[in-house]
Amino acid sequence: MIFRAVGFCTALALTGCSTLTPPDEQPSGELLVGRMSVQVAATDAEPAHSLSALFELSGTPQRGRLDMNTPLGSTVARARWGPEAVVLDTPQGQTRHATLEEMTRAVVGEALPVSALFDWLRGRPWPGAVSVSAMAPQPAGFSQLGWQVDLSRFDEARLVASRASAPAVTVRVKLDPP
Numbered sequence: 797m798i799f800r801a802v803g804f805c806t807a808l809a810l811t812g813c814s815t816l817t818p819p820d821e822q823p824s825g826e827l828l829v830g831r832m833s834v835q836v837a838a839t840d841a842e843p844a845h846s847l848s849a850l851f852e853l854s855g856t857p858q859r860g861r862l863d864m865n866t867p868l869g870s871t872v873a874r875a876r877w878g879p880e881a882v883v884l885d886t887p888q889g890q891t892r893h894a895t896l897e898e899m900t901r902a903v904v905g906e907a908l909p910v911s912a913l914f915d916w917l918r919g920r921p922w923p924g925a926v927s928v929s930a931m932a933p934q935p936a937g938f939s940q941l942g943w944q945v946d947l948s949r950f951d952e953a954r955l956v957a958s959r960a961s962a963p964a965v966t967v968r969v970k971l972d973p974p
Contacts (some may be wrong), residue, residue: 817868828853828917834904837964847904849873857896857911875899906965909941916940916957917969919950920966 832851838844841847849872850865864873874885875896882893884903893899897907912922927940936947946956953971958964 810957826854828971832970833968834908835966835968836904836906837962839963842905842963845905850863853914855918857914860914862910873903906963906969908965908967910941912941913957913967916945916955917971919955921945 801929829852830850831848833846833848835846836842836844850867852861852863854861855877859878860876862873862875865871868967872887876883876885877896877899882896882899884891884893884899891899893902895911900906900908900910906925909922911924915922921938922942925941927938930937930939930944930946934944935946936950937945937947939945940962943957943959947956949955953973955969955971956966957969958966
């Protein structure tokens with residue numbers, strides 16, 4: 797698991813001039829662009845690891861695309877999904893996954909709630925699961941799916957989603973202006 801995450805981070809760092817095939821048709825839906833970092837805490841079995849990348853997320857939880865880019869703008873990973881499968885293209889090749897969560901587990905070592913992220917990045921809970929609004933003294937936001945979504949800096953286009961259960965995971969996002 798850690799080797800996959802290290803491999804992905806290495807690919808991000810070393811493929812500044814490497815590019816994937818041209819993007820296929822852009823899925824319909826709003827395009828969200830920004831920077832994302834994912835930090836996974838150490839456990840007894842695995843050391844801590846993290847990755848950072850520029851991203852472009854488009855489409856919907858049912859059909860969409862996520863491009864991960866280096867700071868120089870080269871695409872080093874592209875995930876495309878639809879009802880039939882999730883396909884991940886990297887400079888190392890193509891892999892297929894049954895779900896978005898399975899794909900993120902393969903890339904970062906932990907499943908991330910990508911379907912919910914579409915709504916979280918818009919500052920609202922995902923309608924597919926129960927959410928609880930944060931109460932003072934917690935930062936503004938809500939909890940959902942075992943994650944605490946901090947919207948206290950959402951007016952600055954910043955969001956932090958964290959999961960406390962082992963291994964703890966923190967996702968930080970800074971969205972670019974539309």
